[in-house]
Amino acid sequence: MSGHSKWHNIQHRKGRQxxxxxxxxxxxxxxxxxxxKAGGGDPTGNNRLKSAIEAAKAVNLPKDKIETAIKKGTGELAAEAIEEVMYEGYGPGGVAILIDAATDNKNRTVAEVRHILSKGGGSMGASGCVAWMFDKKGVLAFPKDEHSDEELLEIGLEAGAEDIVDDGETWQIQCAPEDFTAVREAFVSAGIEPAESEITMIPQNTVAVDKETGLKLLKLYDALDENEDVQNVYANFDLPDELLAEMQD
Incomplete structure (x- = not known):
């Protein structure tokens, strides 16, 4: 399950996340x-902040709360000290899992994540054990019934896109994180708004799992995602078609 997999799209449509x-x-x-905090409070020179603001607007976070969060990040306003941390581990079937967290108490968060993984049939791994299996990429998704791959590639390649991937109902344009803003703006300027766009972690290879293992992994994924300190969960499994079909019913 990558940042944009068939499961991700189903999950997004059903509003489960x-x-x-x-x-x-x-x-x-x-x-x-x-x-x-990492790149300053001006989104024009901070791709990550620009993407974060777009994500906040997409879920209707009020403008004043966005501005307050920026000021807290830059230190203009007092705020709790939040740290970024990436945990690595394994799920059922030996699937690789990356867990991106933001916490004001790393001891609490690591204990909770370790417990969730263990309870879900997985385990915490050492730093570096699975991170090498993933690449950080900008990803923009476009409905296949509205756009052809040739059309998207023509616009994307000129702006810095690296690849286009068939993800079932959508085409995924992938690019380096530093080219994300330029690629996205190229499509918007051409009158094509991506259905989804984000900087995420893409597995270099995926592992096919059976239905039983897939159900266990989805349960583990949901448990991790429900933790208040967990920002994102990335994994490298592919669900069987029969399970995907059941989830769409």
Whole structure:
């Protein structure tokens, strides 16, 4: 399961991810703060912040809360000290899992993540054990019934896109993180708004799992995603078609 997999798209449509509005707001607010802290409060020169603001607007985070989060990130306003941390581990079937967290208490968060992984049939791994299996990429998704791959490539390649991937119902344009803003703006300027766009972690290879293992992995994924400190979960498994079909019913 990559940042944009068939499961991700189903999950997004059904609104399963971050079902509670409060949790959505907490996650996007933390990302704005971290982005502003890392690269400054001006989104025109901070691709990560620009992406974070777009994600916040997509879930209707009020403008004043966005501005406050930016100021907290830059230190203009007082705020709790939030740190970024990436945990690595394994799920059922030996699937590689990356867990991106933002926390004010690393001891608490690592203990909770370790417990969730263990309870879900997985385990925490050492730093570097699976991160090498993933590449950080900008990803823009476009409905296949609205656009051809030739059309998208013609626009994307000139702006810095690296590849286009068939992801079932969508085409995925992939690019280097530093080219994400330029690629996205090229499509918007051409009158084509991506259905989704983000900087994410893409697995270099995926592992096919059976239905039983897939169900266990989805349960583990949901448990991790429900933790208040977990921002994103990335994994390298492919669900069987029969399970995907059941989830769409």
């Amino acid at each position: 971050d079902a509670a509005r409060g949790k959505i707001f907490t996650k996007v607010t933390k990302e704005i703060m971290l982005a502003a």
